[in-house]
């Protein structure tokens with residue numbers, strides 16, 4: 001295998017010519033591997049906005065380095081000229097390079113791997129693994145998502161739409177007291193101790209026990225098929241109306257008001273579980289990401305993790 005082909009495979013880059021490579025020390029006196037490269041004939045002098053082949057303008061700000069995927073334990077860079085071209089549509093702009101997204105100091109494969117890692121793990125850990133900064137990762141995520149959004153039809157195969165809202169920078173966390181766990185759990189999941197708690201509840205606090213049974217009936221509505229579910233729902237609505245527990249009278253009215261919609265759910269099996277799961281995920285994102293300076297960064301992260309815009313790992 002020719003050396004150039006080998007380096008391309010290892011670094012996950014295409015359409016370039018390898019000139020030479022060397023181990024040098026960077027500004028922090030760390031050893032790095034630098035490959036001097038140039039775009040191949042078909043990818044020279046192209047506008048970085050529209051990709052059109054343009055006239056060479058000047059050498060711009062000279063040679064640049066792009067961080068590439070590590071080779072083993074070694075940080076690796078591509079170094080090349082960054083000439084400017086004159087595009088009829090966009091004026092004088094820096095020429096595109098086939099190994100990186102416009103404006104980026106990282107190769108496309110490095111960015112794809114970084115975005116994939118950010119979707120899969122804590123950003124701080126990803127930054128440590130990749131030997132880069134949180135801020136760089138945020139910029140990478142924004143670029144990757146913008147790039148993929150232009151190429152991916154996210155509505156392909158759409159069958160249902162769920163709508164829910166989430167607020168940014170205003171996430172008061174509701175907390176459940178431990179003592180409530182026993183009555184909130186599914187009966188089958190109760191521990192022996194919790195079963196004893198429920199039994200004691202029946203004896204000493206009959207309204208709460210009644211409420212417990214009503215809550216279980218509500219759960220059962222969704223577990224049964226549509227026919228039995230509708231009967232159980234009608235029963236629960238009238239039970240709520242005469243139970244004399246204020247906390248259940250109001251929900252009973254709500255159930256009556258939304259009865260038709262609940263029937264729809266029973267018949268079609270559609271629930272808001274997915275939108276709720278997405279909402280929970282987004283809330284976790286906002287909470288762990290105080291570093292997001294703008295809703296835009298958060299939206300990019302959400303598109304990456306839940307919006308189908310996570311790139312595959314390089315070479316897979």
Ligand SMILES: [Zn+2]
Pocket residue numbers: 047048049050051052087088089090091
């Ligand atoms: Zn252009």
